[in-house]
Amino acid sequence: MKSIDEYRIKIETEIQKLEFPGGKLENLYAPIRYSLSAGGKRIRPVLTLMASDAFGQAEERALKAALGLEIFHNFTLLHDDVMDKSEIRRGRPTVHKKYDENRAILSGDTMLTIASQFVSDVDNDILREVMDSFNDMAIKVYEGQQLDMDFETEEKISTEDYIEMIRCKTGALLGACGKIGALIGGVSHEDAEKMYEFGVQTGIAFQIQDDWLDTFGDAATFGKAIGSDINNGKKTYLYVSALESNTNTAEALREAFKIPAGDVRVKTITRLYEKLGIKESAVKAVNHYSSLALRALNSTSLSDDKKEIFRKFAEKLIGRKK
Amino acid sequence: MKSIDEYRIKIETEIQKLEFPGGKLENLYAPIRYSLSAGGKRIRPVLTLMASDAFGQAEERALKAALGLEIFHNFTLLHDDVMDKSEIRRGRPTVHKKYDENRAILSGDTMLTIASQFVSDVDNDILREVMDSFNDMAIKVYEGQQLDMDFETEEKISTEDYIEMIRCKTGALLGACGKIGALIGGVSHEDAEKMYEFGVQTGIAFQIQDDWLDTFGDAATFGKAIGSDINNGKKTYLYVSALESNTNTAEALREAFKIPAGDVRVKTITRLYEKLGIKESAVKAVNHYSSLALRALNSTSLSDDKKEIFRKFAEKLIGRKK
Numbered sequence: 100m101k102s103i104d105e106y107r108i109k110i111e112t113e114i115q116k117l118e119f120p121g122g123k124l125e126n127l128y129a130p131i132r133y134s135l136s137a138g139g140k141r142i143r144p145v146l147t148l149m150a151s152d153a154f155g156q157a158e159e160r161a162l163k164a165a166l167g168l169e170i171f172h173n174f175t176l177l178h179d180d181v182m183d184k185s186e187i188r189r190g191r192p193t194v195h196k197k198y199d200e201n202r203a204i205l206s207g208d209t210m211l212t213i214a215s216q217f218v219s220d221v222d223n224d225i226l227r228e229v230m231d232s233f234n235d236m237a238i239k240v241y242e243g244q245q246l247d248m249d250f251e252t253e254e255k256i257s258t259e260d261y262i263e264m265i266r267c268k269t270g271a272l273l274g275a276c277g278k279i280g281a282l283i284g285g286v287s288h289e290d291a292e293k294m295y296e297f298g299v300q301t302g303i304a305f306q307i308q309d310d311w312l313d314t315f316g317d318a319a320t321f322g323k324a325i326g327s328d329i330n331n332g333k334k335t336y337l338y339v340s341a342l343e344s345n346t347n348t349a350e351a352l353r354e355a356f357k358i359p360a361g362d363v364r365v366k367t368i369t370r371l372y373e374k375l376g377i378k379e380s381a382v383k384a385v386n387h388y389s390s391l392a393l394r395a396l397n398s399t400s401l402s403d404d405k406k407e408i409f410r411k412f413a414e415k416l417i418g419r420k421k
Numbered sequence: 422m423k424s425i426d427e428y429r430i431k432i433e434t435e436i437q438k439l440e441f442p443g444g445k446l447e448n449l450y451a452p453i454r455y456s457l458s459a460g461g462k463r464i465r466p467v468l469t470l471m472a473s474d475a476f477g478q479a480e481e482r483a484l485k486a487a488l489g490l491e492i493f494h495n496f497t498l499l500h501d502d503v504m505d506k507s508e509i510r511r512g513r514p515t516v517h518k519k520y521d522e523n524r525a526i527l528s529g530d531t532m533l534t535i536a537s538q539f540v541s542d543v544d545n546d547i548l549r550e551v552m553d554s555f556n557d558m559a560i561k562v563y564e565g566q567q568l569d570m571d572f573e574t575e576e577k578i579s580t581e582d583y584i585e586m587i588r589c590k591t592g593a594l595l596g597a598c599g600k601i602g603a604l605i606g607g608v609s610h611e612d613a614e615k616m617y618e619f620g621v622q623t624g625i626a627f628q629i630q631d632d633w634l635d636t637f638g639d640a641a642t643f644g645k646a647i648g649s650d651i652n653n654g655k656k657t658y659l660y661v662s663a664l665e666s667n668t669n670t671a672e673a674l675r676e677a678f679k680i681p682a683g684d685v686r687v688k689t690i691t692r693l694y695e696k697l698g699i700k701e702s703a704v705k706a707v708n709h710y711s712s713l714a715l716r717a718l719n720s721t722s723l724s725d726d727k728k729e730i731f732r733k734f735a736e737k738l739i740g741r742k743k
Contacts, residue, residue, distance in 0.1 A: 123568065123571075124564055124567065124568075126567055126570075126571055127563060127564060127567040178526055178527070178530060181526060182522075182523040182526060182527065200504075201504040201570060202567075204500055204503060204504060204526060205500070205504065205563055205566060205567055205570075207530075208500060208529075208530075208533065208559075208563055209560065209563045211530065211533060211534075212533075212556050212559040212560055212563070213560070215537060215552075215556055216553075216556045219549070219552055219553075219556070223545075223548075223549060226545075226548055226549060226552075227541070227545060227548060230537075230541055230548075230552065231538075231541075234534050234537055234538045234541075237530075237534040238531065238534055238535070241449060241527055241530055241531045241534070242446055242449060244527055245446065245448055245449040245524075245527055246445065246446075248448075248523060248527075249445075249448055
């Protein structure tokens with residue numbers, strides 16, 4: 100197997116080589132090129148290549164599917180940004196700001212179908228299982244996005260509801276990357292399901308960690324402004340577990356979230372989270388889901404040295420500094 | 422084979438039986454239920470069932486794929502209505518008016534994936550060809566929608582450009598319905614391609630006829646207000662062929678389209694079209710594409726009585742009074 104960085108470079112190189120029609124159709128494909136050129140960690144296709152490689156097929160065999168999963172991921176970002184009215188993504192204007200909403204919607208639709216075409220570029224004997232896995236995952240991602248949008252206007256969300264939402268919105272795609280990569284690698288249905296589980300739990304741990312970093316992280320290494328979730332009133336893992344921690348909290352939180360966006364609001368709510376022990380309990384939750392991911396990984400038939408590379412992948416992702 | 426009405430009733434019954442999750446996910450699935458319950462002629466799944474039946478497999482075998490193609494069609498209507506800011510569809514508020522834009526975008530995405538799941542419910546030996554055909558068609562439909570949106574701001578559009586646009590936006594889906602139905606029916610690749618061609622050309626004839634009816638039709642039987650394309654400044658087949666008919670027309674048309682929406686505008690432009698002979702030349706174009714459709718149909722290996730049913734289907738669609 101190669102190193103995580105080598106897989107990432109492979110994906111980045113292949114994305115740069117992708118060609119889309121221009122000419123009369125430039126208006127449809129320019130936003131797709133723009134969206135895919137934004138860089139990022141490419142963790143989803145990297146996991147796909149790693150899984151294929153680890154289970155016995157050179158990662159070349161999984162390349163098209165891996166690219167398809169990355170295109171799918173970028174499609175969801177594109178439509179989510181329209182829905183959330185986000186203006187900046189990875190330091191650049193979002194697609195609907197750079198072009199317009201209509202082109203963002205239609206280019207997104209096109210990316211979903213292109214993703215489906217790429218992912219279906221696998222051997223006939225695994226085509227159905229791969230496509231079923233891809234489509235089931237996509238449905239979960241939409242359901243997760245709907246739940247996330249619903250949370251914005253809901254008063255009371257349990258941590259259980261929240262975990263269910265991120266299991267769908269973030270976990271399912273990483274799960275599908277692990278599973279589809281493993282299927283291309285040629286494993287049994289059982290091992291593929293274990294790799295699905297590894298991806299899902301890693302995704303959940305990753306999202307909670309991301310919530311934690313947004314409040315308690317180090318601005319210099321996080322890569323995003325600290326406190327943006329608090330300023331945007333986002334219902335994060337920290338928020339929902341604070342709500343659950345004791346009965347007086349709900350009122351205090353509601354009051355604190357009335358403070359206008361800015362330093363005072365961020366500091367007040369950060370201190371409230373600290374007082375309630377959320378800073379520590381969130382770390383515990385990250386560790387809990389990380390250990391579920393590792394348990395799934397350990398139950399596969401992979402050799403110890405291969406397991407070690409996936410362990411590093413999860414560690415790098417969850418313990419990421421950027 | 423059954424009658425066209427019998428196939429339609431079969432589809433309508435099956436659509437009413439479809440079940441989608443509710444509960445916490447009601448916000449995602451309610452717009453899908455609403456969208457699919459709007460009725461309509463169901464011509465796309467009817468063609469799919471007919472083709473499967475005609476080529477040797479009871480239409481039951483094609484039912485899931487047929488429903489998938491109808492769900493795909495409704496997904497495109499849903500997203501197109503968001504992009505076109507349409508408020509009414511089949512006499513009811515459009516999805517984004519009844520719910521909101523975000524739910525229209527996300528429910529549409531979900532419908533595209535559900536369509537893909539339904540269409541993939543075919544035997545393994547034709548799965549790849551069916552899915553390739555479905556995905557290729559979807560890309561064409563998006564390209565057609567982009568060209569259609571681009572036309573809104575373009576001064577000069579040739580009839581050739583216009584035909585290319587409706588070949589993608591309207592023709593490709595009917596083509597895929599004919600082809601996928603035929604594949605499920607068990608025909609050769611060649612016959613399937615001929616059924617694709619039959620569907621595409623029928624779709625082009627249908628769209629030109631629809632443009633014609635919007636201006637020259639009978640309000641009582643057309644089912645839509647006459648002149649809505651003229652009032653909305655839509656670049657129809659009539660408009661683009663008027664532009665091409667002689668050099669002085671462009672200026673006269675531009676002036677006429679400055680008249681505020683209403684009876685005067687509709688009458689002025691309708692008379693201009695009549696003077697230029699567009700009323701007749703558009704009918705010729707409908708007949709031209711209809712005959713291409715029938716030529717493709719006649720070249721298939723179908724028996725004469727089966728060909729007759731498809732001929733009736735095209736006639737009913739293109740000569741439709743409602």
